[in-house]
Amino acid sequence: MHIAIAGNIGAGKTSLTRLLAKHFKWEPHYEEVETNPYLNSFYEDMQRWSFNLQIYFLNSRFRQVVEIRDGAKTVIQDRTIYEDAYIFAPNLHEMGLMPTRDYKNYESLFELMNSFIKAPDLLIYLRSSVPNLVNQIQMRGRDYENSIRIDYLKSLNERYEKWINNYDSGKLLIIDVDNIDFINNPTDLGGIIERINAEINGLF
Numbered sequence: 001m002h003i004a005i006a007g008n009i010g011a012g013k014t015s016l017t018r019l020l021a022k023h024f025k026w027e028p029h030y031e032e033v034e035t036n037p038y039l040n041s042f043y044e045d046m047q048r049w050s051f052n053l054q055i056y057f058l059n060s061r062f063r064q065v066v067e068i069r070d071g072a073k074t075v076i077q078d079r080t081i082y083e084d085a086y087i088f089a090p091n092l093h094e095m096g097l098m099p100t101r102d103y104k105n106y107e108s109l110f111e112l113m114n115s116f117i118k119a120p121d122l123l124i125y126l127r128s129s130v131p132n133l134v135n136q137i138q139m140r141g142r143d144y145e146n147s148i149r150i151d152y153l154k155s156l157n158e159r160y161e162k163w164i165n166n167y168d169s170g171k172l173l174i175i176d177v178d179n180i181d182f183i184n185n186p187t188d189l190g191g192i193i194e195r196i197n198a199e200i201n202g203l204f
Contacts, residue, residue, distance in 0.1 A: 001074040002075055002118075003020070003076040003196075004123050005076065005077065005078055005126065006082075006125045007128065008128060009153065009156070010134070010135075010140075011127075011128045011136070012136065013079055013126060014031065017076050017078040019189060020193070021076050023193060024074070026074045026075060027071075027074065027076070028075075028078065029068065029076070031078045032060050036057075038052050038056050043148070046092070047096075050097045050098040054089045055106065057088075058081065058084050058109060058113070061084060064081075066117070069118065081110075082119075082163070083163075085106075085107075086163045087160055089103065091152075091156055095155070120170055122170065122172075122200065123170060123171065124196070125175070126175055127161075127164075127177065128176075128178060129157075130150065133157075173199050
C-alpha cells in the first residue's frame with residue numbers, strides 16, 4: 001500500500017511521515033532535502049536554478065514511486081510527484097522564474113513519467129494558513145529557507161487548494177493543521193491516526 005503526505009513548505013509533512021511510520025510500522029520515504037545539491041543554490045538564485053531543482057525532484061520522486069510499486073511493503077511518502085508538476089513548477093513558470101522553454105520540457109517529462117505510475121492509495125493533505133507556515137519554517141531554522149518570500153508561500157497555497165479541490169485520483173484525507181499540534185500533543189496525533197484508520201479500512 002502507498003500512503004503519501006502532501007502539503008506546502010512547513011506544513012509538517014516530514015514530522016507526520018516519521019510519526020505515522022513509527023505508529024503503523026510503515027516504511028518512510030522522505031523528500032531529499034539535506035542531500036539535494038540544488039536547494040541552496042535555488043533559494044539564492046531561483047531563476048538560475050529553478051529548472052535544475054525541479055528536474056532533480058521529478059527524477060527523485062519518480063524513482064521513489066517505482067520502488068514503492070515494485071516493493072511488497074506499505075510505504076508512507078513525504079510529498080508526491082504531483083506537487084512538483086501541478087504546484088511548484090507551474091508556480092515558478094508563472095512567477096517568471098522558469099523560462100517557458102524549460103517549463104514545456106519539464107511538462108513533457110512529467111507526462112511521460114505519469115503514464116507509468118499510479119496514484120497513492122491514500123493521499124493525506126496537510127492544509128495550513130500562510131502565517132502558520134511562516135511560524136513553522138522559522139522554528140525549524142533551515143538557513144536556506146530564510147529567504148522564502150511570503151508571496152511565494154501564498155501563491156503555493158493557492159495552487160495546493162486548487163489541486164486538492166480537483167483531486168480525483170484516489171482516496172483523500174484533508175487535515176487542517178493550524179490549530180493542532182500532532183508533534184507534541186498525543187491526543188492530536190491520535191485523532192489523525194483514527195481518521196487514517198477509517199480511510200484505510202475503506203481501502204479493503
